[in-house]
């Protein structure tokens with residue numbers, strides 16, 4: 001590969017795919033490297049895009065802009081890949097304790113268009129769900145088909161000669177003084193690492209305050225799909241309709257930075273959640289188990305930008321369990337920064353953040 005590039009991007013998970021697509025659309029010369037091995041977070045993810053998460057109904061900053069960018073990006077990529085990638089639908093939170101009512105009211109005060117002031121009675125929740133304490137529909141979210149997105153964009157990059165089916169080891173990048181970075185005969189103004197959990201061992205980025213969490217999901221085939229909810233339902237674990245009799249059930253959270261394969265413990269734990277989510281759980285067949293490491297940021301905001309000691313090296317990472325919502329907006333910010341010098345958001349920029357010094 002002899003090329004003069006604006007950027008080499010390491011990693012074709014959700015983050016690297018969106019960054020590479022966006023930079024290419026802005027007319028920048030890029031290549032994206034990924035060996036395509038198993039175990040990425042994006043392949044393990046349930047694909048839920050929700051404005052609020054967990055029993056605390058946590059919301060990221062810039063929520064309205066994030067939702068808007070996500071919807072526009074997935075629609076644009078649907079026309080690029082020829083597949084519908086985002087299905088907007090309410091995400092129904094099934095209340096697990098009465099304390100949630102107060103948090104719902106608080107979120108409503110900030111986002112009245114996304115969440116009602118109070119939960120509705122369980123009988124108004126989607127058919128088949130079990131919600132004795134009530135349920136609350138959260139608008140603006142839905143499901144992203146991450147498998148299709150990754151496969152579709154991988155083919156799109158390959159057809160354009162932009163994909164390198166190899167690992168881009170940080171130690172194999174040469175950084176001659178005052179010149180662009182060099183890798184495999186190519187020169188690049190920037191090498192941007194979108195490695196997910198791979199960053200935990202990247203000498204440039206391993207000292208960032210990572211939150212390391214391992215997780216698993218299951219793809220299920222369910223009997224009586226007609227009696228099951230046709231919306232995302234969540235209450236501790238979550239159930240996502242994939243169409244027909246297929247559902248995704250997730251996710252477990254464990255500490256750890258070894259991904260390994262799917263485990264019997266996680267499968268048991270996830271299946272045990274069905275009676276909590278469903279009035280009358282159907283017989284199910286586990287079609288596949290999926291395991292991955294969530295690359296999260298301990299302080300909260302993700303990590304993006306150029307290394308304080310060498311601006312040829314960059315990063316986009318740390319989306320934790322919210323990649324579907326955060327990645328479209330933050331990758332666009334870095335693409336715009338590299339294309340035209342647009343400022344990066346302060347809360348995420350690894351050069352400006354005082355919490356990383």
Ligand SMILES: Cc1cc2nc3c(=O)[nH]c(=O)nc-3n(C[C@H](O)[C@H](O)[C@H](O)COP(=O)(O)OP(=O)(O)OC[C@H]3O[C@@H](n4cnc5c(N)ncnc54)[C@H](O)[C@@H]3O)c2cc1C
Nearest residue numbers: 011013014015041042046047048168196198215292323324
């Ligand atoms: C079990 C589970 C469930 C989840 N559920 C959801 C959910 O419902 N909704 C949601 O929004 N988020 C969810 N997440 C989180 C979401 O998966 C992540 O936020 C997001 O996918 C991270 O994408 P990424 O591209 O940064 O990392 P990854 O998807 O891990 O991708 C990194 C890629 O880089 C490659 N790579 C690594 N190092 C190199 C290198 N040096 N050179 C080349 N390639 C390299 C890897 O092979 C991989 O393909 C879940 C995560 C897990 C684990």
